[in-house]
Amino acid sequence: MRIIVQKFGGTSVANEEVRKLVVRKVEKVREQGYSPVVVVSAMGRKGENYATDTLIGLARSANKNIAARELDHIMYCGEMISAVIMASTLQASGMDAVMLTGGQAGIITDDQFNRARILKIDPKRISSLVKAGKIPVVCGFQGVTADGEFTTLGRGGSDTTAAALGAALMAEMIEIYTDVDGIMTADPRMVTNAQILDCISYGEVCQLAHQGAKVIHPRAVEIAMQKNIPLMVKSTFSDEPGTLITNISEGDHGGTIVTDRIATGVTCLNNIAQLRIDVYPEESCTASFEVFKLMADNHISVDLINVHPGQIMFTVSGEVVERAAAELQRHGYQAAVTYDCAKVSVVGGGMREVPGVMANFVEALAVKHIPILQTVDSHTSISALVKKEDVQAAVTALHEKFGLAG
Incomplete structure (x- = not known):
C-alpha cells in the first residue's frame, strides 16, 4: 500500500464550501495511486459553534475549575463532529469513507489528561480499511488510555496524530493542510515581504516552531523525522506547492543540503x-x-x-x-x-x-x-x-x- 496521510485543520473543514476543496485534495491523491488516510481538527476557530475553544468555554461556564478528565471528554466532541461531517461529505462524493475516533484508530496514550503523550499505535484497523479500499477519517488530537479513558494531546495535537499515524503506517508522505501557502520566513502580519520557503529541514522547522512559529507543531516534526517521512505544509485554498520538510532540498537535485543557507x-x-x-x-x-x-x-x-x-x-x-x-x-x-x-x-x-x-x-x-x-x-x-x-x-x-x- 502506498499511503499518504492528509491532515486538515479547523479552517479547512469549517463549512460546506471549504469541505468541497478537501474532497478535491483527497481525490487528487487517489488519482495519483495513493491510499489517503485523513485526519481532521475540530471545525472553525474560537467563537464558532464546534471549535475546541468554544466547547472549553461552554464547560467552564458551568465550572471554571472543571476537572481535566471531564474537560477531555468535551474537547473530544469537536473532532468527532468534524470527522463525522467530513466522512459524510466524502461519502456524498462517492468515496467509501469511515470515521474513526483516536481510540478506534489504535492511538494509545498515557493518562495525562489535556496533554497526553502517545505511547503506541496499533495500525491494524486502519490498515484493514485501507486494504479494503476505504478512506479512514480519523479524529485528530485524541487517543485513549490502556483502560479506555478518553485523552487529548494538547495544542497542535492533530498535527501529532497525523505524524504518528504516518509513522505507524509507513506512509510515503504526511500532508498538513492549513490556511497559508506554506511555511514563511516570518509572520506576514509583521513582515510584509516575508517569503514562502520551498524546502526546510526537520531541525530548522522544529526550531522555528519552538521559537513561536505556529504553522506546524514541533512534536509532529520530531515524530516524522524519526522515520524520515517527508512532511508537506500547504494550503487547502490554493494549488500552491507548499513547503517540503525533509533532510534535503526539493527533489534532492544534486544532493544540495537545506542547511547550507545561514538563516531560514x-x-x-x-x-x-x-x-x-x-x-x-x-x-x-x-x-x-x-x-x-x-x-x-x-x-x-x-x-x-x-x-x-x-x-x-x-x-x-x-x-x-x-x-x-x-x-x-x-x-x-x-x-x-x-x-x-x-x-x-x-x-x-x-x-x-x-x-x-x-x-x-x-x-x-x-x-x-x-x-x-x-x-x-x-x-x-x-x-x-x-x-x-x-x-x-x-x-x-x-x-x-x-x-x-x-
Whole structure:
C-alpha cells in the first residue's frame, strides 16, 4: 500500500464550501495511486459553534475549575463532529469513507489528561480499511488510555496524530493542510515581504516552531523525522506547492543540503517576563540549584537561562511571572522583574561555525536602537530578549539583515 496521510485543520473543514476543496485534495491523491488516510481538527476557530475553544468555554461556564478528565471528554466532541461531517461529505462524493475516533484508530496514550503523550499505535484497523479500499477519517488530537479513558494531546495535537499515524503506517508522505501557502520566513502580519520557503529541514522547522512559529507543531516534526517521512505544509485554498520538510532540498537535485543557507526564518514569542536574582558569588551554585528546583516544583517553565557568579537570569511566561516571583520571595530570593518582553529569534541550520552571525544579529538591532536585554544561542538559532514595543521593528530588521526577503 502506498499511503499518504492528509491532515486538515479547523479552517479547512469549517463549512460546506471549504469541505468541497478537501474532497478535491483527497481525490487528487487517489488519482495519483495513493491510499489517503485523513485526519481532521475540530471545525472553525474560537467563537464558532464546534471549535475546541468554544466547547472549553461552554464547560467552564458551568465550572471554571472543571476537572481535566471531564474537560477531555468535551474537547473530544469537536473532532468527532468534524470527522463525522467530513466522512459524510466524502461519502456524498462517492468515496467509501469511515470515521474513526483516536481510540478506534489504535492511538494509545498515557493518562495525562489535556496533554497526553502517545505511547503506541496499533495500525491494524486502519490498515484493514485501507486494504479494503476505504478512506479512514480519523479524529485528530485524541487517543485513549490502556483502560479506555478518553485523552487529548494538547495544542497542535492533530498535527501529532497525523505524524504518528504516518509513522505507524509507513506512509510515503504526511500532508498538513492549513490556511497559508506554506511555511514563511516570518509572520506576514509583521513582515510584509516575508517569503514562502520551498524546502526546510526537520531541525530548522522544529526550531522555528519552538521559537513561536505556529504553522506546524514541533512534536509532529520530531515524530516524522524519526522515520524520515517527508512532511508537506500547504494550503487547502490554493494549488500552491507548499513547503517540503525533509533532510534535503526539493527533489534532492544534486544532493544540495537545506542547511547550507545561514538563516531560514525569523520568529518571535510575546508575553514574556525576565527575572534577575542577585546572589553572593560564592553562593551562585547552590542558589542556582534552589531557584530552578523551585520553578520545577511549581511547574513553571523557564527559558533564556543565564547563570553568572553573583547573578541568575531567566524568563518565564507573563501568565506565571507573579507566581514565580512570589515563590522565590517566599524562599528568600528577591527577583527584579522586567515585564512586557518578547523573544525574537533567527533560525538557520547553516549558522553553525560561521563567523559573524552574532555580529550581524546585534548590528541589525543596534542600527534600529533596539536594546537587547538578554541573549541565548545554539548551533541553529540566536535569540534576544527585547521590550514588547520593539518586537515589530526587531523582527523586520533581522529579516532584512539576514537576506530573507528574497
